[in-house]
Amino acid sequence: MKKGKTSRILAVLLAVLMVGVFGLGMAACEKESTDADKGATSDEDTGITRPDSFAGKDILTEDTTIWYITLSTAGVTNRMAKLAFDYVIKYYPNIKLVMQDAQYNPEQQVTFLNEALTQGVDAVMIEAMDPGATQGPVEALEAAGIPVITINLNTFATHSLHIQGNDYYSGKEAADVLAAATDGKGVAVSVDGPQQQAETNRMCVGFQEQLAEKYPGIEFKENVYTDNWDAAVAQTNMATLIQKYPDITMVYCASDDLANGVVSAVKAAGKQDQIKVYGSMGMPDALKRIQEGTQFGTYFSDNYIEMSTALYQALYFIQNGISMKTMNYPATPLLDQPTTPVTKDNVDLIIETSHWKEADPDAWK
Amino acid sequence: MRIKSQSIRRLVAVGLVLALVVIFAITTPTFFGARNISILLKDSAYLGLVACGMAFPMIGGGIDLSVGGIVCAVGIISVHLSYDFGLSGYAIIFIATLAGAAFGLLNGIIVAKVGLTEFVATLASGFLFLGLGRALVFKDAGGRAVTRAVSSESYLSFGKNPLWENGWYLITFVWIVVAVGLYIVLKKTKFGLYTYAIGSNDKAAKMSGVDTTKIKIIGFIISGACAGLAAFLVTANLTSSPAALGDGYEFKAIAACVVGGIMLGGGKGDTINALLGALFMTIILNGIYKFGLDSTFVYIIQGLIILLATAFDSQFAKFAAKRRLKEQRLSDITPASAS
Amino acid sequence: MKKEDLARSFKVWIPRIIAFGAIFIFMAIMEQSFFSTSNFIEIIRSVSVYGVMSCGMLFVVLIGGLDLSMGAMAGLCASIMFVIAQNGANSLSATLLGFVVALAVALAVGWLHGFFITTLKIPFFVVTLATKYILYGAIPLVTAGKYVYVRGGSPIDKIGTSRIFDTIPILVVYFVIIALVTWFILNKTVFGRRIYAIGGNPTAAGFVGIKVFKNTNIAYMLCTTAACIGGVILAANNQQAGTTTGNAYEGMVLMAMIVGGINLAGGQGTVSGVVFGALIIGLIQNLVTFMSWGDYLKLVQGAIILIVVIVSVVTHTRSMRGKGRKGRKLLAKVKAEAQDE
Incomplete structure (x- = not known):
């Protein structure tokens, strides 16, 4: 008990010390804004290389x-x-x-x-x-x-x-993959998650910006929101979009659940050959659909x-x-998770190397 | 000698709250800490405020299903007023209450003047208010919804920081003041009396010259104003206005009222019941969290406790009613023994 | 008599038909591609699940109750059925067994609703809200926190995604069948008449010998049955079941009910109202997506619903009085009576 107490006091003292040193470093940093990078590395010495001095927990x-x-x-x-x-x-x-x-x-x-x-x-x-x-x-x-x-x-x-899992760049990547598959021509829409999460879900933004920037041949039509990430709502919305723009050639979806609904709508309209559906996350059912050929691709972020x-x-x-x-x-501090585009070419490899078979063994039956 | 049935219900509600507090205080180490109590009272304040307002339409025999929508719309309007126009929190709290009251007035008009039933009217207007809130969320240049944080000190003083170290929040005091104030309105004014009269027997009240239209409209205005006030305080606590604000408040508030002892169908209960009910609902959740269970089990246990508590309450009320009837009969036979 | 009834009901229907027509004309002007068979079929398909669930809710609403646990019930039933079917290698018998078990759970929960509400005298709001929490919490226990998938070609897939004559989605067929069955039960059976009687005045219904408890129980069981069917067809259509299946669908169901002119206080409402209400909701969703008003979906929904409801009540009270304007006092009296009911 006593030992714990002293170590805790020590921890607090050290913590105060650390904060002080760090604060000084920060102040120095602000003064010499050009040397910001150098300052950061010297801060690193005071903080991260001495983990023993932090009072952690066993x-x-x-x-x-x-x-x-x-x-x-x-x-x-x-x-x-x-x-x-x-x-x-x-x-x-x-x-x-x-x-x-x-x-x-x-x-x-x-x-x-x-x-x-x-x-x-x-x-x-x-x-x-x-x-x-x-x-x-x-x-x-x-x-x-x-x-x-x-x-x-x-x-x-x-x-x-x-x-x-880098939403924004995965959206850009999707635009690249789809454009490569369609020779940079076509009509695109995107199916987004709930409106309330628009700020934090940046996939569709990445997709739209990449299209606008690099592929003038692809005409972006519209972005629709989906309440509750509900596949049924995505299906309804996609069916309406197909009515509205009969010449759609590609759809980008902010999740594979939404892609599920979108694929159903595309199937019902009999436009599997015309419309390429691209999802996100690389869920087992999406990988399965890519194998079957009903979904064009998705990105795999190894959750x-x-x-x-x-x-x-x-x-x-x-x-x-x-x-x-x-x-x-x-x-x-930021840690970016790499993403891999998945299409029919590499889907088998992804399935083998992902952990999905352990995570969800029933999904492959 | 004889205790009034309403007092028995009150005692049962207090007893349920106390029982929960004792159970959780004994079984978990952190429940009875100063910090937890202050957070608990803060969390119950939003629901409590909405429930206190809801008490008026409910006592008057109606119901107000639009409060969730009002919380959403007014919450987002409040943040806009602070963020876009830089108004101080003290001004916004009045505007929010007034805006809530205005929504309540609309409810009152379509119920009492147009003649819709409360259920249908307030559910429909609730959808409208919710839509208004969703339409007003902050947007960036590309038209995508974004979150804006409130930074005004006067605004945040209501919800973000406790009044003293590990102490209570201003929200809690606002809630208690409103609950007691509305209690006085219910018990000591003509309006309160008429509200009970309408709830017990609408026709009889009307025949004896009560302006039921007016009383009903005022009831909805109070309910809306409380929801507006709660909306302001919720955003002061969250320091922003998520579009999902107010989701499911209406049903939680009604459940809180019913658990506290306000009857659906009207004529019984007061705002103290609503206060106790909201406290009860929050304590359940707060206490179960202390066991560190996965939230799956939390939802199940929460449901079970609500069911058990209300079942106990209703059975107790039945028992008390029977006993009173018996006593009455006895006293009828032997009038001398009645004291 | 019959003719008067028809005229009256027509008057009540006017605002809904106008709303329907207004949206139609608006769409016709704005969007040529709106008018196509496939779009109309899609609108009906998109509301089929709400429609089925609304038909079940109708029984409960008619006796003056509500079931807030419908969405969670749908999710739980779908999860149970999918898990059993999957463990049975998606064979037909395992799928059927799964459905039977799910239905049994639904009936049991419905019975419990009735028991708590009638025997223990707990208000329906509290009971169904509490069971909503319990059922929602039970779904991850059934599915082990996963989504349960079925593959193409399995019986569940056929239940959810087949098409009649390659054009009509099977969900629409379920909707039509459930609506017809509901109509039959409400209009052609003794039970249906009792339901209306209980909703109109429970005390009086008790006096004339209707067993209020028993019929309430049955109504709640029918409601959970519809929730079960709705959840199963929804999940089968998406080919996956889990916690999100049917989540918060009770809100959409309530929306469809009030647009359909069902009095949520009980006693009034018809199956045709439910069907029409569901269709209007689907049409609004279609309109919003067509016009790219996605940001304002809830606002458009709310506004249209409120207007339809207000106008229909005004025309209703007028048609109750017969023709013309007869002064405010009479109208007020009728309104007061309508509210007492």
């Missing part, structure tokens, strides 16, 4: 709780998250990972964040639905020394780490790696006592 012997606050447990990434988390924590018997289902409700996410602080969990991972609403609670958590890791969807608050990286990072932060309280980052 995750192998002490009970540790990590919360993962989702958009919704129905969210597509969740299946993979579960598999990845199970894989990571089986080596740490003291770690308890709790999934919190916010049901696409930002207020609920704020409640969960407040709750995490009240209970004093050790780290929080979150897909932040509303960047503004989560700002205050995330700042409070970080100030209390609890590291927050945002996954895919960022918050306005500066925090320990943001990992993203397994993304989620396990997030969790490993959380463990690292806990072990070394890293949070905004100790590190005082000027901006949120």
Whole structure:
């Protein structure tokens, strides 16, 4: 008990020291704005190379709780998250990972964040639905020394780490792939997620901007929103779009769930040969559809790696006592997740090398 | 000697809240901390405010399903006023309440003047208000919805920061003041009396000269104003206005009222019941979170507790009514023994 | 008598027909491609799931209740059926077994609704809100937190995506069948008449010997059955089931009901109203997508619904009085009576 107390006091002292040094470094940084990069590297010396001096927690012997606050447990990434988390924590018997289902409700996410602080969990991972609403609670958590890791969807608050499957560039990539397949000619539409998430979902923006910039031969018609990420709504909207623009040749969808609905609508209209459907995320059903040939492509973002990286990072932060309280980052550190375009050519390889077969063995029956 | 049935219901509601508090305080270490209590009271304040307003249409025998839409629209309007026009929070809180009242007036007119049933009218107007809120969300140059954070100090003083270290939030006090104020309105004014009269028997109230149209409209205005106030406070807490604001508030508020002891169908209950009901609903969730369960189980347990609590309440009320009837009969037979 | 009834119901229908016609004419002017068989079929298909669920909700609404758990019920039933079918290698017998089990769960929940509402006297709002939470929480337990997929060619796929004569989606057929069955139950059976009687005045219905408890239970069971069927066909059409299946569909169902002129306080409403209401909702969605008004979908929906509802009530109260204007007092009296009901 006593030992813990002294170490905690030591930690606080060191933390204060770190913050002070970091602050001085920052001040120096601001003065010499041209030498910003140099300043950052010298800061790195004071912070990251001395993890021993942070008073962390021994995750192998002490009970540790990590919360993962989702958009919704129905969210597509969740299946993979579960598999990845199970894989990571089986080596740490003291770690308890709790999934919190916010049901696409930002207020609920704020409640969960407040709750995490009240209970004093050790780290929080979150897909932040509303960047503004989560700002205050995330700042409070970080100030209390609890590291927050945002996954895919960022918050306005500066925090320990943001990992993203790079929505924006995957949209650009999709435009490239589709343009290459159609010789840069055609008519395009995009099917987006809910309007409320427009800020954080940048896939369709990337797609549209790339088309406008590079492929004048492709005429972009319209972007439609889909409530609740509901495949049925996507199907209805796509059917109407086909009526409205009978000459559509390509559709970009912000998720493979939406692509599912879009493919149904295209099938019903009998335009499989004319319209190329491109999804996002690389979910098993989408890979299956690509194999069958009903969907043209998708991008594969390895959620397994993304989620396990997030969790490993959380463990690292806990072990070394890293949070905004100790590190005082000027901006949120960023980790970009590579994405791979999937078409019929490489779909078999992707299926073999992805973790989907373990995550969702039933999906391949 | 004999306790009024309404007091029994009140006691049951208080008892349920206390029972939950005791259970959670014993079984979990963090529930009874100063921080948790202040957060708990803050979280129950939004629902509580909406429920207190909702009490008026409900006591008057109606219902107001548009409060979710009002919260959405007024919340987004409030953030616009702060962000675009730089108004101070103190001005916006009045404007928000007034805007809510205006929406409530619209409800009142289509119910009392046009003659729609409350269910249909407020559900339809709720869709309209929700649509208004969604249409007003902030947009960037490309027409895509974006979030704007509120930075005005006076605005944030209502929701973001506690009044003292780990202490209560201003929201909580606003809520309690409104609940008590409306309680006085219900119990001490003619308007309150008439509201109960309409709820108990609309026709009889009308025959005895009560202007039911006016009373109903005022009830909806109060409900709308409370929802508007709650909307402002929610955005002050969130420091922004997500488009999903107010989702499902109407049903949660009605459930809070019913759990607290306000009857659907009217004539019974007051704002203190609504206050207790909202507290109960929030304590359930807040307490279950403390067990660190996956939220799947949280939803299941939440549902079960609500069912059990209301079942207990209704059975208790039935039992009390039977007993009172029995006593009445006894006292009829032997009038001398009645005291 | 019959003729008067027809005239009256026509008057009540006027605002809805006008709304329908106005959207039609507007679309005809704005968009040529609106007028095509495939678009009309698509509109009907898009509302089939709401339509089926609304038909079930109609029973509950007629006796003066509501079922807020419909969406969660749909999701749970679809998940149960998909999981069982998948474990049985998508054979026909496993699929049927899955449906039977899902239906049994739905009936049990419906019975429990009735039990809590009639026997334990808990208000329907609280009961169905609580079961909504419980059922929603139960879905990940059934599916182990995953989405359950079915592949093309399996029986479930045929249930959801086949087409009659290669043109009419099978969802439309379910909608029509369920609507006809609902019409039959409400208009041609004793149970249907009792439902209307209970909704009109439960106390009086009790006095004339109608078993209010039993009929309420049956109504709630019919409602969950419709939720089950709606969820199954929705999931079969998407070829996947999980927590999002049917999520928040009760809102759309309520929307369809009020546009269809169903009095949510009970006692009034017809199947044709439900069908018409669902179609108007589908038409609005179609209109919004055609006009690229996606940002304002909810606003357009809300405005049209409110206008239709207000106008229909005004014409209704007028038609109740017969012809012409007879002064305010009489109108007020009729309104008060309508509200008392």
